[in-house]
Amino acid sequence: METNLIGYQYDRTKIKTGIVHIGVGNFHRAHEQYYTNLILENSDQQQWGICGIALLPSDASLVEKLKKQNGEYTLTICGRDGHDEAYKIGSLTELIWGVENPGAVSDKIADADVKIITLTITEGGYNIDKHSNAFNIENEDIQHDVLNPDTPKTVFGFVAQGLRKRIASGNGGLTILSCDNLQHNGNTAKNAFMSFFEAQNKDLAHWAKTNISFPNSMVDRITPATLPENVEWLNKKNTTTDAVPVYCEDFVQWVIEDNFIAGRPNWERVGVEFTEDVSQYENMKLSLLNASHTLLSYPSFLMGYRKVDDAMHDQLIIRFVQDFMNIDITPYVPAPKGTDLELYKKTLIERFANRSVSDQLSRLCFDGFSKFPVYIMPNLSKMIKDGKDLKRVTFLFAAYRHYLKYKTDSENAAYDIAEPWLTPDDSKWIQSNNPTDFLNIAPFKNYSLGSSEQFIEGYIHFTEMIKEKGIKSAIKTIVD
Numbered sequence: 001m002e003t004n005l006i007g008y009q010y011d012r013t014k015i016k017t018g019i020v021h022i023g024v025g026n027f028h029r030a031h032e033q034y035y036t037n038l039i040l041e042n043s044d045q046q047q048w049g050i051c052g053i054a055l056l057p058s059d060a061s062l063v064e065k066l067k068k069q070n071g072e073y074t075l076t077i078c079g080r081d082g083h084d085e086a087y088k089i090g091s092l093t094e095l096i097w098g099v100e101n102p103g104a105v106s107d108k109i110a111d112a113d114v115k116i117i118t119l120t121i122t123e124g125g126y127n128i129d130k131h132s133n134a135f136n137i138e139n140e141d142i143q144h145d146v147l148n149p150d151t152p153k154t155v156f157g158f159v160a161q162g163l164r165k166r167i168a169s170g171n172g173g174l175t176i177l178s179c180d181n182l183q184h185n186g187n188t189a190k191n192a193f194m195s196f197f198e199a200q201n202k203d204l205a206h207w208a209k210t211n212i213s214f215p216n217s218m219v220d221r222i223t224p225a226t227l228p229e230n231v232e233w234l235n236k237k238n239t240t241t242d243a244v245p246v247y248c249e250d251f252v253q254w255v256i257e258d259n260f261i262a263g264r265p266n267w268e269r270v271g272v273e274f275t276e277d278v279s280q281y282e283n284m285k286l287s288l289l290n291a292s293h294t295l296l297s298y299p300s301f302l303m304g305y306r307k308v309d310d311a312m313h314d315q316l317i318i319r320f321v322q323d324f325m326n327i328d329i330t331p332y333v334p335a336p337k338g339t340d341l342e343l344y345k346k347t348l349i350e351r352f353a354n355r356s357v358s359d360q361l362s363r364l365c366f367d368g369f370s371k372f373p374v375y376i377m378p379n380l381s382k383m384i385k386d387g388k389d390l391k392r393v394t395f396l397f398a399a400y401r402h403y404l405k406y407k408t409d410s411e412n413a414a415y416d417i418a419e420p421w422l423t424p425d426d427s428k429w430i431q432s433n434n435p436t437d438f439l440n441i442a443p444f445k446n447y448s449l450g451s452s453e454q455f456i457e458g459y460i461h462f463t464e465m466i467k468e469k470g471i472k473s474a475i476k477t478i479v480d
Contacts, residue, residue, distance in 0.1 A: 003237050005074065008090040010040050015049035015093050016113050018265075022155055023120040024052035024062065029089065030075055030223040030248035032118060032179055037091040038270040048265040049093035050118075051108050055155060056099070063097040065243040071095050076234050076247040078356030085250075086238045098158060102151075109162025112171040115262040119189065121155055123182045123370055126192040130373065130421070131446070135195035146200045156196040163212075164204060173211030175260045179219050181290070183282050183374060186216035186257060215257040218281040220289065222351060223248040224359045249357045251347065255281040280336040287333050289348055291375040292321050295392070296352070297364035298399040302471040304411040306361055312353035316472070319479045322349065324392050332379050362418070368400060369421040372443040384452045391478055394458030398474075401438045402466050404430045410470050435463040 019036070021028060032050070039045045052071070054063050066073065071092040077085045098105045108114065119125075127136050136142065145157030152158045159176070166174075176193060178185035193214075197205035226234075226246060234245040254267070258274040268274055275281070293308075299320070300311035311317045325345045335341040351357075380393055408414050419426075426441045436456065439449045449455050465474045 002239060003076065003084050003086045005086045005088055005238050005240065007088045008037055008040070010046065010090070012049075012090050012093060014046055015040060015091075016047040017051045017094055017108070017111070018048040018113055019050045019116045019118060020053060020108055020114050021050050021118045021120070022053045022055065022158075023122075023125075024054050024059070024066070024092070024095070025120055026226060026246050026248075027219075027221070027223045028052075028118075028120045028179065029073065029092070029246045031219060031221050031252065031254065033089050033091050034075060034087070034252065035254060035267050035270050035272055036265065037087065037089045039265050039267055040091055042266070042269065045265055045269075047113065050091050051094035051096065051114075052092050053096050053098060053105055053108070053158075055105070055158065059097060060099070062244060063095060066092070066095055069243065074234065074238055074240055074242045074245045076238060076245065077250050078247055078354065079250045080350050080354050080356075082356070084237070084356065086240075102158070105158050106152075106162035106165055109159060110165035110169055110171060112169070114174060116175045116177055116260065116264065117159065118177045118179050119155070120179050123180060124420070125155065125180070126182075126188050127154075127156075128188060128192060130370070130442070133191070135192050137195065137199050142196065142199075146196075149200055156193060157200075159193065160197060160200055160204060163208070164201070167204070167207055173213075173261045175213045175215065175262060175264070177215055177217060177256070177260075179217060181219060183286055184216055184279075186214040186259075190214035211261065213259045213261040215259040216278045216282070217254065217256040218278050218285055220253040220285055221248050221251065222354075222357055222359060224357060225363070247357070249351055249354055251351055253285075280334055284333050284336060284339070284341070284344065286375055287329050287379055288325055288345060290371070291329065291379065292325060292348065292352075293364050294368070294371050294375050295324050295396050296321050297361055298368075298396065298403045299471055299475055301361045301365055301415075302399060302403055302409050302466075303475075304409050304413065308359040308361055308364065309353055309355050309357070311361065312349070316475055316479050318349065318353075320392065320475060321352070323479070328383065328388065328392055329379060332382055362415075365403065366418045367420055368404075369419050369426075369441075369443050372400075377443070377447055381447065384449075384455060387454075390452075390455055390458050391462075394455060395462045395474065395478055397438075397459050398435075398462035398466055399471065401430065401435065401463060402471070405438075410472065435460050 036050055073089055075087045075089050096104045127139055129136050141153045145152050145154050152161050176189055178189040197208050234247055235242055255273045255278050257278050296317055300317055305311040404417055429437045429440045462474055
């Protein structure tokens with residue numbers, strides 16, 4: 001079925017660039033660009049166009065294709081009811097590839113019209129040590145940028161160079177807004193950038209303390225990778241010839257701490273929520289959406305599923321996830337004011353099962369080392385302390401170990417694991433035939449899980465059951 005393309009209703013030649021965004025990936029183009037494209041329809045908001053900045057050599061193809069299209073692209077929003085909408089996005093008004101033109105990056109950051117730098121650089125991009133929560137100043141590229149401020153390699157070096165030019169031009173402060181999916185992302189960004197500034201240039205660090213704000217924000221919109229076959233499907237559906245289309249689900253949410261030192265778009269006109277504190281929103285999303293994604297990913301993958309929507313049409317998986325949300329997590333999630341938590345959970349199940357947004361389970365399985373400490377461990381620690389039923393969570397741990405150790409699913413299909421933070425010591429604990437050794441791997445070693453008799457008993461029980469009877473038999477004992 002063809003979808004009508006909804007064009008933007010503003011003159012791009014009249015749009016000024018007020019936002020610099022670093023990391024022009026699919027999520028950014030389905031989220032911040034979506035909201036900004038809508039707000040630019042307002043004649044009093046046309047100073048908020050976005051300059052996209054790409055800093056990686058691997059960005060070359062995307063940059064080239066977007067430039068050929070003058071930064072325009074299509075966004076297809078796939079409805080849970082089967083009704084889709086397609087938008088032509090015009091808010092990406094400039095594009096700079098730092099590898100090709102590094103000076104243009106810092107010049108744009110220094111521009112007087114720019115009031116906000118937004119970021120989607122992934123959790124690892126903030127260079128924060130997972131155990132100490134300190135900025136890793138010893139990183140080789142960071143050290144290069146500290147010692148060679150005029151030839152930056154990292155996002156921190158480029159931003160610092162731009163800010164020094166900004167100070168020299170007297171163009172005032174700005175806001176650095178993280179749009180990455182991590183808790184207290186503004187605090188993380190502040191920790192990272194201020195640590196770098198202190199190491200490189202103490203005058204810059206002193207200026208930044210009173211001239212840069214770092215709001216926390218919570219972002220949400222499922223946006224799969226666009227594969228070559230998706231490009232063909234989307235272009236046929238939308239009767240376009242877009243080289244870099246994006247597609248996403250129909251649900252979207254952005255909650256931002258209202259702390260902008262140099263002004264901001266009136267994004268609230270198009271559905272963005274502004275608040276004094278995003279903590280409850282973050283806790284709700286991380287504890288329900290992200291934790292549920294982690295919970296379903298490894299068992300579903302081991303059962304032979306490869307797509308989230310396929311797994312979420314299996315009644316065993318649905319019930320497993322629902323019980324986790326309702327029994328294990330809801331007691332620890334105070335609903336933000338005005339939020340219907342039961343509706344939120346119901347909507348999550350519908351979102352996961354959306355056939356039009358067929359996300360890969362391998363993407364959810366990727367980098368469990370980073371996900372468990374953020375999505376699973378905080379509430380698990382509370383559950384152990386309160387003596388709660390641990391069967392669903394201990395089953396998850398047993399499934400994760402099986403996934404990492406055996407690398408073969410229930411259909412005897414082999415697969416590769418993707419754990420970028422895996423060390424030789426971690427591999428040793430994973431390959432051990434003693435299941436409790438697995439609890440010494442990096443994501444778990446600071447939590448003393450071995451001291452909980454209930455946890456150990458359930459974990460070993462499911463480890464043995466998965467190995468002897470298979471993943472499906474094991475999950476049936478939980479759901480039935």
